[in-house]
Amino acid sequence: MQFLNGQEPSTDLTYDDVFLAPRRSGVESRFDVDLATSDGTGATLPIVVANMTAVAGRRMAETVARRGGLVVLPQDVDTSAVAEIVSWVKTRHPLWDTPLALHSDDAVADALNLLPKRAHGALVVVDDEDKPLGVVDEAACTGVDRFARVGEVADAHPVVLPLETDSREVFEQLHKQGRTVAIAVDADGRLAGIMTKKGALRAAIYTPALDAEGRLRVAAAVGVNGDVAAKASALLDAGVDTLVVDTAHGHQEKMIAALKAVRSASPTVPVVAGNVVTAEGVRDLIDAGADVVKVGVGPGAMCTTRMMTGVGRPQFSAVAECAAEARRLGKHVWADGGVRHPRDVALALAAGASSVMVGSWFAGTYESPGDLQRDEHGRAYKESFGMASKRAVSARTRTDSPYDQARKALFEEGISSSRMRIDPQNPGVEDLLDQITSGVRSSCTYAGAHTLAEFHERALVGIQSAAGFAEGRPLPSGW
Numbered sequence: 001m002q003f004l005n006g007q008e009p010s011t012d013l014t015y016d017d018v019f020l021a022p023r024r025s026g027v028e029s030r031f032d033v034d035l036a037t038s039d040g041t042g043a044t045l046p047i048v049v050a051n052m053t054a055v056a057g058r059r060m061a062e063t064v065a066r067r068g069g070l071v072v073l074p075q076d077v078d079t080s081a082v083a084e085i086v087s088w089v090k091t092r093h094p095l096w097d098t099p100l101a102l103h104s105d106d107a108v109a110d111a112l113n114l115l116p117k118r119a120h121g122a123l124v125v126v127d128d129e130d131k132p133l134g135v136v137d138e139a140a141c142t143g144v145d146r147f148a149r150v151g152e153v154a155d156a157h158p159v160v161l162p163l164e165t166d167s168r169e170v171f172e173q174l175h176k177q178g179r180t181v182a183i184a185v186d187a188d189g190r191l192a193g194i195m196t197k198k199g200a201l202r203a204a205i206y207t208p209a210l211d212a213e214g215r216l217r218v219a220a221a222v223g224v225n226g227d228v229a230a231k232a233s234a235l236l237d238a239g240v241d242t243l244v245v246d247t248a249h250g251h252q253e254k255m256i257a258a259l260k261a262v263r264s265a266s267p268t269v270p271v272v273a274g275n276v277v278t279a280e281g282v283r284d285l286i287d288a289g290a291d292v293v294k295v296g297v298g299p300g301a302m303c304t305t306r307m308m309t310g311v312g313r314p315q316f317s318a319v320a321e322c323a324a325e326a327r328r329l330g331k332h333v334w335a336d337g338g339v340r341h342p343r344d345v346a347l348a349l350a351a352g353a354s355s356v357m358v359g360s361w362f363a364g365t366y367e368s369p370g371d372l373q374r375d376e377h378g379r380a381y382k383e384s385f386g387m388a389s390k391r392a393v394s395a396r397t398r399t400d401s402p403y404d405q406a407r408k409a410l411f412e413e414g415i416s417s418s419r420m421r422i423d424p425q426n427p428g429v430e431d432l433l434d435q436i437t438s439g440v441r442s443s444c445t446y447a448g449a450h451t452l453a454e455f456h457e458r459a460l461v462g463i464q465s466a467a468g469f470a471e472g473r474p475l476p477s478g479w
């Protein structure tokens with residue numbers, strides 16, 4: 001990465017402070033850009049879903065890994081629950097989505113409750129042997145008595161295809177038959193998957209993040225307190241592919257000790273550690289065994305650290321400096337927090353991050369764990385909260401004595417409740433991934449880069465005023 005016209009920034013910069021200048025390019029198509037990461041985590045997309053309880057659960061893990069990204073399960077989830085989630089994710093099909101199933105005599109009300117759990121917008125009606133009888137979507141439930149049976153409203157002639165069907169063929173069959181979803185069945189005719197027309201297209205564009213056995217990958221976080229080696233071993237036994245050692249102040253002795261403990265549990269598993277914002281922090285965590293250092297103190301949407309403490313660093317500069325140091329040592333960084341637009345992802349990658357962590361933005365999707373709620377205007381939203389908020393801290397310390405709980409609750413550095421709107425045009429996390437990847441693919445071609453390594457090498461970054469940033473915003477309602 002270079003600054004435009006040899007500019008030398010006189011202050012630390014945020015994503016909003018910078019822009020990318022286009023360069024002469026030989027990349028003919030945006031589809032010629034390979035977004036795979038090279039940090040050893042096996043992700044084919046430079047997106048990591050943050051280990052936040054309001055964001056990362058099993059549906060998120062499955063959906064994002066299928067498109068090539070990684071999801072980090074939060075440290076607050078019990079190890080036994082992590083083991084359950086991991087084994088579930090690892091039995092998901094790498095191309096077909098997990099279907100939601102009901103029986104003919106279930107009520108339409110049940111269908112309406114289940115539909116927002118998955119972005120594919122359909123439920124499969126099955127018999128007692130799990131063989132599909134029909135498909136129900138929201139339209140089929142509209143204007144119908146909520147106690148009607150789903151068997152009465154289902155489309156009884158859905159598109160049913162063998163699990164091995166090529167995604168292009170799925171797309172073409174759906175197009176030909178004017179349907180929105182296809183159902184996959186295994187060799188015994190049992191329900192095995194579901195795919196929308198968009199899903200069929202995505203299956204051809206994205207490459208799932210798979211482990212050596214061809215199963216979807218998943219990561220999990222471990223804190224710096226307690227028996228870190230035992231927890232790390234338990235997570236590895238559960239099948240976790242990448243460990244994230246996570247604490248607010250990553251550049252502390254406890255983190256160094258925790259990293260050593262994790263390394264004693266496995267010398268080879270990819271280990272991510274953070275958060276830090278200085279080259280010195282990067283060096284110390286790499287010395288202690290980290291393969292990837294997580295960068296970002298204070299940029300997160302749920303984060304009040306900078307207001308409470310004055311500590312942190314504008315994220316673009318933090319990522320650029322930390323990435324340069326990690327690269328010098330043959331390692332990597334993830335840019336963590338503060339991402340609100342596809343451009344922020346592009347800028348973090350230009351600054352040298354191997355992947356970009358997203359939290360709150362993805363809380364407002366069907367796949368986040370929270371229940372879908374509606375505000376006073378009927379708009380759908382989900383609740384999000386920070387992992388250092390009173391709400392998260394009291395959940396994390398629920399087994400401590402009331403006295404210890406009260407002591408820990410004093411150090412609140414996050415928001416306990418916020419509403420993340422579900423964008424009706426982009427309600428699923430895959431819709432957001434589509435936006436991000438199309439933005440980043442395009443950024444790469446503007447820079448003349450086929451890969452993320454080339455993108456970082458060729459990126460020409462300019463510094464802009466607040467007016468410069470404002471000029472780039474669309475004005476959908478005119479001026």
Ligand SMILES: NC(=O)C1=CN([C@@H]2O[C@H](COP(=O)(O)OP(=O)(O)OC[C@H]3O[C@@H](n4cnc5c(N)ncnc54)[C@H](OP(=O)(O)O)[C@@H]3O)[C@@H](O)[C@H]2O)C=CC1
Nearest residue numbers: 223224225246247248249275296297298303305387388413
């Ligand atoms: N990226 C960011 O800007 C931030 C992220 N977070 C996220 O919140 C979650 C909870 O993290 P965390 O609060 O570290 O809790 P943890 O449960 O990971 O514990 C942190 C440990 O570090 C000690 N500690 C010492 N100094 C600090 C400090 N300045 N801030 C926090 N802990 C300190 C704490 O001791 P004691 O409690 O006795 O002081 C405690 O033992 C994590 O997921 C983290 O990533 C939280 C804040 C900032």
Ligand SMILES: Nc1nc2c(ncn2[C@@H]2O[C@H](COP(=O)(O)O)[C@@H](O)[C@H]2O)c(=O)[nH]1
Nearest residue numbers: 050300301303337338359360386387388414
């Ligand atoms: N200071 C705090 N930081 C937090 C808290 N919860 C999460 N985080 C950090 O934010 C990122 C995600 O950022 P986002 O802008 O995409 O939401 C996450 O990975 C953590 O590093 C918190 O309570 N306080």
Ligand SMILES: [K+]
Nearest residue numbers: 298299300303
């Ligand atoms: K913030």
